[in-house]
Amino acid sequence: MLRDVPLPLSGRQVASIVESQDAPIALWSGAVSSGKTIASLLAFLIRITLAPDIGLIVIVGRTLQTIERNLIDPLQSRMLFGPLARHVHHTTGSTTATILGRTVHLVGASDARAEGRIRGSTIALAYVDEATLVPEAFWMMLLSRLRVGDQSRLLATTNPDGPFHWLRKEFILRGAEVGLTNWHFTLDDNPSLDPKMVQRLKAQYTGLWYRRFILGEWCLASGAVYDMFDEDRNVVDILPYMRRWTAVGIDYGTVNPFSAVLIGQGEDNHLYAVSEYRYDSKIAYRQQTDAQYSADVRQWLATVRRPGEQGQARGVTPRWIFVDPSAASFMNQLWTEKVPNVAPAINDVLDGIRSVGVALGSGLLRIHRSCTGLLGELPGYAWDEKAAERGEDKPLKTDDHSADALRYALHSTAHEWRGLIDYKEVDGVAA
Template identity: 85%
Template sequence: MPLPLSPAQIRSIVESQDAPIALWSGAVSSGKTIASLLAFLLRLAVSPDQGLVVIVGRSLNTIERNLLDPLQSAHLFGPLARHVHHTAGSTTATILGRTVHLVGASDARAEGRIRGSTIVLAYVDEATLIPQPFWMMLLSRLRVGNQSRLMATTNPDGPFHWLRKDFILRKDAIGLHHWHFTLDDNPSLDPQVVQRLKAQYTGLWFRRFILGDWCLASGAVYDMFDEHRHVVDILPYMRRWTAVGIDYGTVNPFSAVLIGQGEDDHLYAVSEYRHDSAKALRQLTDAQYSHNVRQWLANVRRPGEQGGGRGVLPEWIFVDPSAASFMNQLWTEHVPGISPAVNDVLDGIRSVGVALGSGLLRIHRSCEGLLGELPGYAWDEKAAERGEDKPLKVADHSADALRYALHSTAHEWRHLIDYKEVSGAAA
């Protein structure tokens, strides 16, 4: 093989061949996917012809990106890559001469795609993201005597997740073999890549994706937030006015947060507009909110300019996607740059956590609503006990506005993180 294998990878590949259920879990980029795919290829080569071979992922796109693209890489799999054939968008691939069915399992209804099948070999990517009913149906389809095998990878989730509770903790009783991987188990990783990965994950995700812990989503969501590190009184000149994030509310507070990129290449929450109808004893209409947001932006002071210029035109205004009527109001008034925000809550929290944890994001002291919410923004521990990662829906309006602005533009700013600086701060 072109890439070296660690003792942990080799051991898992060998031991998995006789395991009815084989599970690789642990840190991101720890080598578990390469080891599991090699194990899959070895098992595929000796599997009986009766029964289907399936690869399961969250979607066809994730299967292509996470599995088929690596399998077709000569850098990773050498001559074996020539025996992996797939046309983008097709629900089958040919691997080592066998037809392999590609099954997306984004919800419980996906179990209908394998119901009635007889499966001899299954590979599951990111098993914690697969619905439990689908997993259980998949197990029931492995019925080619003692020749059927299920191989799966995953990053850890919460300690009450069904995969840990019903399978990992009962592994001896059900014939599951489990290998836990850390970053040190991947000998091909460059030390700078390790440093970058450690900087990209903070809080809950650092524990899960770097340390490989199956840990509870508890306590503060942004436990890396530090007033002394993140709050500033003086702003630099802004080379870009990147985005505004808006969390819409009528009974609940309406919040808008303006993000700029300073000449020092840090991101700044420069200013905030907030209307709390409960405190003001007055609800506003969409037209009134639109007027107020435009007036607020027209009066934002541009720091670092002689004469104290005012008024900014952000590149984007990302609005809570559920606020369709407010977006229509803005579009009707020809406000530029309006777009529904990317509202993947957990991924968005992770983006904000990366910006805070790396020190890239600073917040001006005038953003009182945001600064009042961030320290108390907490995980819902009752939801965590049900196996769900959810923040409490309490005092989160400015925090949501910040998430909309940052996560919707994450591709614009991640390259700004100085990983050497992060490593030095962590040390």
């Protein structure tokens, strides 16, 4: 079967595939794009051919869509798996696939309630994608369902998380006791990666994410969230002409500060935090209504100076206005007043922090010195170390309003600006 795969395999990949066949629980962990998924899927295909007729075969991921994207699509790629890809059949949206003639059940496990989907089942073979994202209760239920004696197998992949994550504490560190074998992968373990791709990956992750996803460390989320922020590099006094007014991000507050940050794409293809609106009811001694905030935001956008244009040109219409999705009444106010391009922001906190970190660490994002609220928050925006000790990555919920507004604007448009990063100019920023 290994001879059918067109991609070159490293010695570590081959060793993990062979050695995993005798491991009750086999885990491939380490850096992104390090070859662990290809190795684990090949091991899974071999185990399918050996799996007993008794018991189910399951693939587990955070959602059905992530299973399709991360696993089924690669398995159906002839470039990756050669002639083996012909034997992987799946209809998009279906909760089953046929792989090497066997029915494989696809199970999304986004929260603890997902354990009910496998309760009562007898499972012979399971594959778990991104195991740290699976609820511990589901993982434990899955182990209890592997009931075909010595023939049952669990294969899993993961990127590292915090050192107190349950997967590391209860399984990796106790591997000999629980029957788990772990193979740690780095970028050097993937012989098919182009050096330019390696450079690009190293530039995409900064700070905490660089240590976890590039170095493969199980490290604590501690200290500053944006430890890559550099005032000399990321703060500017002069703005260029803006070829595009990308977005406004809005973090809504009544008792807490209300903050809006305007992002533009300059003629030099850098992103700029051009201007901000901020209202703090504690300082003003007066709370505002949705209508008052709407009027203020519209007035602010109408008076923002457009840099690089002749005279004192003012007023911008951003392509998007992304609002804190919990602020439903404020969004309704904007829609009622026919403010264009209003949408709920993507509020995936950790993914959003990674997006901001990439923009800052690569030097793509620059912040005008007039954005005093944002600049006052970024250096002190810190991880909650008590949450980290519980195995959770959470920033402290203090002085984060402009930082959240920036995150809403950047993460909700990340698909548009990631291609602007000039990786040739990135010189060690990720490290």
